[in-house]
Amino acid sequence: xxxxxxLRAVVGDDGLLVRDEELxxxxxxxxxxxxxxxxxxxxxRDKTDVQRLxxxxxxxxxxxxxxxxxxxxxxxxxxxxxxxxxxLQRMDRIVRVDAQDRLxxxxxxxxxxxxxxxxAPLGLFYAPDPSxxxxxxxxxxxxxxxxxxxxxxxxxxxxxxxxxxLVLPDGTLVRxxxxxxxxxxxxxxxxxxxxxxxxxxxxxxxxxxxPIPESVATMLGIFDGVVDACRAVGAVIGGGLVPAALEIIxxxxxxxxxxxxYAAGLPRDAGAILxxxxxxxxxxxxxxxxxxxxxxxxAGAREFRVAGDDDERARFWRARKGAFGAMGRLAPDLxxxxxxxxxxxxxxxxxxxxxxxxRHRLKLxxxxxxxxxxxxxxxxxxxxxxxxxxxxxxxxxxxxRTCVEAGGVITGEHGVGTExxxxxxxLFSEDDLGAMIRxxxxxxxxxxxxxxxxxxxxRFCVESDPKARGYDEVPLS
Amino acid sequence: MREALSQLRRxxxxxxxxxxxxxDEGMLHATLRPASEEALSQALRICHARETGLLLRGGGxxxxxxxxxxxxxxxxxxxALTADRELDTEEGVALLPAGETVASVHASLAGSGFELPFxxxxxxxxxxxxxxxxRQGFRYGPPRDAVLGMSVVLPTGERIRFGGRVVxxxxxxxLNKLFTGSFGSLGVITTVWLRLRPVPECVExxxxxxxxxxxxxxxxxxxxxxxxxxxxxxxPEGRELQLELAGDAASVxxxxxxxxxxxxxxxxxxxxxxxxxxxxxxxxxxRVTGLPSAWAxxxxxxxxAGARVLAEPAxxxxxxxxxxxxxxxxxxxxxxxxAARAAARRASGTYAIEAASIDARLxxxxxxxxxxxxxxxxxxxxxxxxxxxxxxGRFVGNA
Numbered sequence: 001x002x003x004x005x006x007l008r009a010v011v012g013d014d015g016l017l018v019r020d021e022e023l024x025x026x027x028x029x030x031x032x033x034x035x036x037x038x039x040x041x042x043x044x045r046d047k048t049d050v051q052r053l054x055x056x057x058x059x060x061x062x063x064x065x066x067x068x069x070x071x072x073x074x075x076x077x078x079x080x081x082x083x084x085x086x087x088l089q090r091m092d093r094i095v096r097v098d099a100q101d102r103l104x105x106x107x108x109x110x111x112x113x114x115x116x117x118x119x120a121p122l123g124l125f126y127a128p129d130p131s132x133x134x135x136x137x138x139x140x141x142x143x144x145x146x147x148x149x150x151x152x153x154x155x156x157x158x159x160x161x162x163x164x165x166l167v168l169p170d171g172t173l174v175r176x177x178x179x180x181x182x183x184x185x186x187x188x189x190x191x192x193x194x195x196x197x198x199x200x201x202x203x204x205x206x207x208x209x210x211p212i213p214e215s216v217a218t219m220l221g222i223f224d225g226v227v228d229a230c231r232a233v234g235a236v237i238g239g240g241l242v243p244a245a246l247e248i249i250x251x252x253x254x255x256x257x258x259x260x261x262y263a264a265g266l267p268r269d270a271g272a273i274l275x276x277x278x279x280x281x282x283x284x285x286x287x288x289x290x291x292x293x294x295x296x297x298x299a300g301a302r303e304f305r306v307a308g309d310d311d312e313r314a315r316f317w318r319a320r321k322g323a324f325g326a327m328g329r330l331a332p333d334l335x336x337x338x339x340x341x342x343x344x345x346x347x348x349x350x351x352x353x354x355x356x357x358x359r360h361r362l363k364l365x366x367x368x369x370x371x372x373x374x375x376x377x378x379x380x381x382x383x384x385x386x387x388x389x390x391x392x393x394x395x396x397x398x399x400x401r402t403c404v405e406a407g408g409v410i411t412g413e414h415g416v417g418t419e420x421x422x423x424x425x426x427l428f429s430e431d432d433l434g435a436m437i438r439x440x441x442x443x444x445x446x447x448x449x450x451x452x453x454x455x456x457x458x459r460f461c462v463e464s465d466p467k468a469r470g471y472d473e474v475p476l477s
Numbered sequence: 478m479r480e481a482l483s484q485l486r487r488x489x490x491x492x493x494x495x496x497x498x499x500x501d502e503g504m505l506h507a508t509l510r511p512a513s514e515e516a517l518s519q520a521l522r523i524c525h526a527r528e529t530g531l532l533l534r535g536g537g538x539x540x541x542x543x544x545x546x547x548x549x550x551x552x553x554x555x556x557a558l559t560a561d562r563e564l565d566t567e568e569g570v571a572l573l574p575a576g577e578t579v580a581s582v583h584a585s586l587a588g589s590g591f592e593l594p595f596x597x598x599x600x601x602x603x604x605x606x607x608x609x610x611x612r613q614g615f616r617y618g619p620p621r622d623a624v625l626g627m628s629v630v631l632p633t634g635e636r637i638r639f640g641g642r643v644v645x646x647x648x649x650x651x652l653n654k655l656f657t658g659s660f661g662s663l664g665v666i667t668t669v670w671l672r673l674r675p676v677p678e679c680v681e682x683x684x685x686x687x688x689x690x691x692x693x694x695x696x697x698x699x700x701x702x703x704x705x706x707x708x709x710x711x712x713p714e715g716r717e718l719q720l721e722l723a724g725d726a727a728s729v730x731x732x733x734x735x736x737x738x739x740x741x742x743x744x745x746x747x748x749x750x751x752x753x754x755x756x757x758x759x760x761x762x763x764r765v766t767g768l769p770s771a772w773a774x775x776x777x778x779x780x781x782a783g784a785r786v787l788a789e790p791a792x793x794x795x796x797x798x799x800x801x802x803x804x805x806x807x808x809x810x811x812x813x814x815x816a817a818r819a820a821a822r823r824a825s826g827t828y829a830i831e832a833a834s835i836d837a838r839l840x841x842x843x844x845x846x847x848x849x850x851x852x853x854x855x856x857x858x859x860x861x862x863x864x865x866x867x868x869x870g871r872f873v874g875n876a
Binding site: 098100101102144145147151155156158159168173174175176178179180181182183184185186187188189190191193194195211234237238240241242280281282283284286287288340341342343344369372373374407408409410411412413414415416420424427428429431432433434435436438439440441442443454 | 565567568569570590591611621622629631635636637638639641642643644645646647648649650651652653654655657658659663675676678700702724725726727728730731732766767768769770793824825826827829844845846847848849850851853854856857859860861872873874
């Protein structure tokens, strides 16, 4: 039996995509710089389908790549070595909600925002809120350990996953963690969350739900420059406050947003806007707002606004979360970078990042999770322009090196994927990487599950094949 | 063993010391006390090459929370690993050596505006020990929430680092999670990057007696936003909930009003410390972690088996403390194990035996039921420690 007919036997004709025009939709995720065409895409309906598909792939000696909504930004869901993409969006059921114990059991294809919507009548929400939350799935969030603006107070996905059901790369189904999060033995859930789909395929997740806070206030601090806004961030953190969110958008982003459907009446001449959100008991929120106003004004805010109602709050957040979409107006392609630095280094690093963008003659804008020190320098470009593409890659590498030299890391929430695998050595020694590969071997000794991700290409001979890297026209280093 | 000891003495010199026998450790022939990662790496390479087992020891706070028997030949103490320390109170993070005591870090941070989110249970508890055993007190959440990075020496001698000082990081696999709570079975932690917490503006303690059917009422109070610690303790007339509220003044005052409406009264601080002291008392101790809504059911089962109960309703953790050891009475031991299992089942959770004599532990799994992940757990152990030299026999599945 051929691979395609074996796959068809599992998912039927309506769960199998093999025509070129269908497959091109899966040749990249949100990182369009790296591409890889799969041999087939399959859409399983349940965990048994997933197990059978994995076994078919193994029997035919082809790798497989789990994929959620494909909104990832590091190439994690791209079939860089070919093989079969196992797309999980049809497994989109909220299996169970336990309001009393504040948990939900969901299939991997449940859309992030849909879960919060479903449990809102119970006074609960699902806290991780990546900017793509209207489209991205819980399974993808687990694979990438997704964050979002509210990570500062509520943590990333790893803090909200209690248990997982996983199809291992040999087709075995295993449960790890539990409804209460407690594990017996090694913290396998902690190891799998953020493993970028390289240790198995999540078929069910038990996640923690969080009570909707009694009161929320969202503020804008309007600054003439991004450095002053960063100083305000340092003052808030150093002052012992833990806001729910602490975000900065720079002038280029402000203008892109104001030109788009996400316009929120932001002042176009502002150098930077600091968005702060606090939540909790009403009295506590009021006190925090006043303290933050003081910090912002001391750092040089020329204006401080507090959202007057829920509509205005929603408008502020639509502007923030729509920023990436708004940048689509600036150029055909967008390279959303992701790095983290110690918060106190933000002013100097931002200055360096802007200088790098200018020097490479690129349209670079910043919208980022300042409270976490998580930068997102965004480069708007046209990938059909080979020269510009080279400059984009070169600037990206320089930005990463600058962040690492400042004590930072190369990704805070997008993952390594194919995008940054060759930069892993900026942070890790061969022994460090070897320790990670030991974990990989315990789960996937034959390296069939989402190969070509995380580890530098030269770790494995197949990954040193430039054609398999998908960016052969643009040397990375 | 003698050849291994000679080689270790040559390599480590003064760091090889006479072994002082301690309860629950079995027969050990020497204590290795390396003061640097380099010395530790050398020791591990020698022991790995000679397939010589090591019993890891931090502060020795909970020596009998382990399977038995341990087949180690030497003890390996981490108390001398005290280099590399940085308290960054501007950033709210700290790099701490594994051998430093939790109490000493608390003292160092006094007045800084930040605190270490580890409970100082036991005067000798070390940073490395708390992280390796994922020991959780009453005030703070599990250590995994605070760990940002660490340095580890693997049983094969490699010195590795992962994570770091930044508070958000998805660069590569999250080995922090794998090593936290691995009870020293995968590698020896030498330093840890931790996220500190701002010192709360206001702290108040309150107590409230619980009605016989007060399970859900206690859970509601324990879930108040500023309730940093909420422990149900035995009371002459039943059970009492002790709460420590911590946060900004408005939040604490808001929650104090809710407590007063539920009949709570302010009380002297110290109740939580006393509960923490009790948590480490008693020769036989059980911990059940289950659904918060089922905490009272689990507590009833442990009480019926003769235990004093300390419960944290909001976290679903119920501890049963038996004031007497069952000795070698096999039926008594089996009854206690059965009670732990039954309580875990009632709460849809897991159980662990945090303390018991070697006799009581022999042939039993103190970490509870591993389930279908057992082959994966074994595979992980063998990847990192192929000769099973670290804490042999002590972790899950006698790994």
